[in-house]
Amino acid sequence: MTLVPLIDAEHITMRFGGVTAVRDVNFTLQESELRCLIGPNGAGKSTFFKILTGQLHPTEGKVAFRGTDTTRAEPHEIARLGVGI
Known part of the structure; x- marks a missing residue:
């Protein structure tokens, strides 16, 4: 049985004009798993x-x-799924 991850982000890149804020990030979170992201400002x-x-x-x-x-979902759609900050 294959478990579907709670959150699965693949090759995430975010550019603002010429600035790349996030580059090729892969992140998987399983149910009941705890992860932390750390880094400088x-x-x-x-x-x-x-x-x-x-x-x-x-x-x-x-x-x-x-x-x-x-x-491409809107924040309110994602919030209905139970995801928020």
Whole structure:
């Protein structure tokens, strides 16, 4: 039996003009798993979370919540799935 990840982000990249805030990030979170993102100011942590919650749409890559593609979903749609900051 294959478990579907709670959150699966593949090859996430976010560019703002000529600035790349997040570059080719892969992140998987299983049910009941705890992960932390650490890094200095400006490393892209908040941008990555905004992508997961639909506040920003990535320039490249794909996000899925329990197997449902949420890459281009609006924040209120993602919040209904139980994802928020």
